[in-house]
Amino acid sequence: MPSGSQFVKAMRLGVATAALTASVGMAQDAIKIGVLEDQSGDFAAATMVKVNAITLAAEEINAAGGIGGRPIELVVYDTQSDNTRYQEFMRRVLQSDQVDVVFAGFSSASREAYRPIVNQFDGLAFYNNQYEGGVCDANMIVTGAVPEQQFSTLIPWMMEKYGKNVYTLAADYNFGQISAEWVRQIVEENGGTMVGEEFIPLGVSQFGQSIQNIQAAKPGFVVTLLVGAAQASYYEQAAAANVNLPMASSVNVGQGYEHKRFTPPSLKDMYVTTNFIEEVDTPAAKAFVEKFRARFPDEPYINQEAANSYIAMNLYKLMVERAGSTDHAALRAEIAKGDVCFDGPSGKVCLDPKSQHMSHTIFLAKVEADHSISFPTVWENIAPYWLGEAGCDLTKNDPSAQYTPSSPPPQE
């Protein structure tokens, strides 16, 4: 799609900048933070809230005196759910806007589209999304959850409860393919069988045949790794055809709040591992939801990515204040100490020096028949251990690569 939302972008940018700089006077020594998120297009439903979360954090930090006395200035662009826009705007924020750090990306395709540009200009980018894992890149800090946090917990739990026959329905791009690989491996390790695996091109909205394939394969549960608004039509169609199988996912509910958008009981027995959703019943989560709603009363849903974006802002503040500079090497030296932690909406989280990924407390969210959420179990403080164990160590070298279980880091 062409740049249809120039107006909104300009408007938001203007409002954000005005609001943020007015209170602190001259923006001359401001810390500039680039924000590239989808505010229109297929992913907008899940990602518009991230911009608001970043705005909320920036306003809080500025009200409390900024980062080490310097105010935050946000440079916000709408990437329109379009990978090409990510590349354009990433060049723009790094080259002409000269931002100190960038918060960018929803889909893994977009991340992989902009990552080479961050490397080229030696920028620093926060990716605040759960994803398929494996990015070992010193220019990236990842606050989203990864498979060892979401699948190593979820899949064995589901197999114990619903049997060992598993069917995966996944979006057909790097996220879905690599996540499905993780699921396959964990199912095999636990003595289960993959009775089916189907990859759905992004944008597909008709699932008649897939529903039949699933019924024919008779799995104990279905792993749904569907992405984008079009693919979310699966739940309604499966419910209408009375498939009635439990579902497991790392992306649904926690990102696209499908339980709020669809009529009950189409998401009944959906199990999701997430580090935050607005239903989480801890004092920290409730306080976060409360102040978020106070600032953005019309926000449809405060999802996992909102919390991660908010946490990322605060982690960045902490790192800059400790290092006394926004210099990337100095910030990474702080991460290397292994004690960059923040106690936020999803509990205490820490950055792992080897992978620059974040530890998480993972909640198992279950969607009930009336689409209310219950939490059958919680896994505390799960480290993002896979990359480090597999041989990625960003404190020693920077391969700037993405690894998967079938293509791990080269062994020395």
Add this chain to the structure above:
Amino acid sequence: MLSTMFSFLFQFGDAFAFLVIASMGLAIIFGMMGVINLAHGEFIMCGAYTTVSLAQMGLPLPLAILGGSLVAGVIGMVLERTIIRHLYHRPLDSIVATWGLSMIATQGVLIVLGSTMQGVGTPLGSFTVGGFSYSTYRVVLMGIAVLLLVGLYLLFYHTRAGVIARATIQLPRMAQATGVDTGKVYTLTFGLGAALAGLAGGLYAPTMTLVPTMGATFMVESFVTVVIGGGDIFLGAAPAAAILAVIRSGMTAWQGQLFGQIGLLITVIIVIRLLPGGLSGWILGGRK
């Protein structure tokens, strides 16, 4: 065995219904009138949003769907009068203008109504054949697809209005000479196309995610059907939908959704290469 047969038949019918319902509006606006309208998906979105809003206000679903179709049709007529009409002989300009309309509509809905809207849920429940369960609403959609084809055929070939519409589009000057208000006919025909697009949105609204970009998911299928069908919607689009439905459901059953889409697109390439006038061009050509 019987349940497998039924399963294939159901998938074929499901794909056929989707292709027919999604493409009828486009068949009239693009196939018949020759207007390139890149905002077609937004008529579909408009129908879906109106349908769901009306249903949430308490209107029974069938009436809400008709309402959605009506609103899309009226908007279509207004746009024809104000914008599209001036671009009938300027195809490149009409691409730019309708593209602009499409962006205004998508972004306008995003700003005004937000990124998503709660659905109404699929009515009518499900039934079971053999080991498989199916949504009853899908069968209703198949019936509606057939009724639509029959209804449009009767309208265009067996009513005075239909004859006038076809005459106006084929030979506008001649029609004008015989006293036809061609401007009005263009407006009404375009409105009918828009209303059918709105109907498609309304009919599929209960089964889909409601987002401002939802029209886009109909576009590939409907363009493919219309292109393969060629200029005449009944001689072309109906068999085109049937053939594409077989290819799509067959390939999807065999190798999954990706191959279903690949099959669809390869069919278009082959048909356009061999039959530049589409199926209807070939059928009519054979008659001469």
